[in-house]
Amino acid sequence: DTEVTxxxxxxxxxxxxxxxxxxxQHMGHRAMYWYKQKAKKPPELMFVYSxxxxxxxxxxPSRFSPECPNSSLLNLHLHALQPEDSALYLCASSxxxxxxxxxxYFGPGTRLTVT
Amino acid sequence: KQEVTQIPAALxxxxxxxxxLNCSFTDSAIYNLQWFRQDPGKGLTSLLxxxxxxxxxxxxxxxxxxxxxxxxxxxxxAASQPGDSATYLCAVRPLGRGSTLGRLYFGRGTQxxxxx
Numbered sequence: 001d002t003e004v005t006x007x008x009x010x011x012x013x014x015x016x017x018x019x020x021x022x023x024x025q026h027m028g029h030r031a032m033y034w035y036k037q038k039a040k041k042p043p044e045l046m047f048v049y050s051x052x053x054x055x056x057x058x059x060x061p062s063r064f065s066p067e068c069p070n071s072s073l074l075n076l077h078l079h080a081l082q083p084e085d086s087a088l089y090l091c092a093s094s095x096x097x098x099x100x101x102x103x104x105y106f107g108p109g110t111r112l113t114v115t
Numbered sequence: 116k117q118e119v120t121q122i123p124a125a126l127x128x129x130x131x132x133x134x135x136l137n138c139s140f141t142d143s144a145i146y147n148l149q150w151f152r153q154d155p156g157k158g159l160t161s162l163l164x165x166x167x168x169x170x171x172x173x174x175x176x177x178x179x180x181x182x183x184x185x186x187x188x189x190x191x192x193a194a195s196q197p198g199d200s201a202t203y204l205c206a207v208r209p210l211g212r213g214s215t216l217g218r219l220y221f222g223r224g225t226q227x228x229x230x231x
Contacts, residue, residue: 006158042204042221043159056218090158102147102208104219106159 003027004107006091012113015081021110023074023091032074033104034066035090043090049074081114088112117142117209121222128195128229136190136225138205143183146208149219150179150190153202162203163190167210195229202226 004025013019023032031050035043048056049068057066063085065077074091091107118141128134138148147166151159163172163179165188171180178191188205206219 004158042206042223045218048218088156092159103149103161103164104206105161106151108158109156111156 004091004093004105006089006107006110008110009108010111010113012115013078013081014115015083017081018077018079020078021076021089021091021112023076023093023107024072025093025105025107026072027093027095027105028071029093029095029105030071031094031102032068033092033094034074034076035092037088037090037109047076078112081112083114086112086114117145117207117220119205119207119220119222121203121205121225123225124223125226126228128227130195130197130229130231132195132229133191133193134195134227136192136203136205136227138188138190138222140186140188140207140220142209143186144210145183146210148179148181148188148205148207150177150188151204151206153204153224155202159204192227195227197229197231199229200227 007022033048034046036046037043045058046060047066052068063080067075088109090109092104094102094104120139122137145167149164150162152162153159165172165181176193181188202224204224206221
């Protein structure tokens, strides 16, 4: 099973709302990632968790707050977003060691619209 | 900083053609290179992963090659089909740990259309 799941598929929120995106994988991967992708652009890395610890934060605004409750789950908490934050949010995971280490598997994404 | 370039940006071909997508990168100190496919509004599907010590990888009608010293990779698609229509992205992972852990540098992709 090489599946990464994300919920919800679509999310519309106002600028004063608080919402969360969820990501789950059961491949035993110990590295998980959040990316943001705007239309016609490549994904941009936001956060990396390695062994449930935040290892990379790409200077993301504090209105985005990641959380890794356990090795299978990754959340992205959203608060006071701006319309320019509307994008496809992708989660990915990888195994940090082994023959094909670092091969990243992506979820289907959450399409976020901020009104 | 690693920069990844993909040429062409868009490609439109009739069904059945063999085609080549190109990816170049500026820093040869890479751990691996990964080719992805992305359908509109969807996530990325990993197609092939080439480790820095490998020269090529094959999966079905897809063949990816890597020339690390010249900073180039190609994705060859044989006997293209309309279902191959998608955006193809290449991404490189640099060597090194710490701040580079988990980081992929993406190209902007090649948008492929295969018409019947």
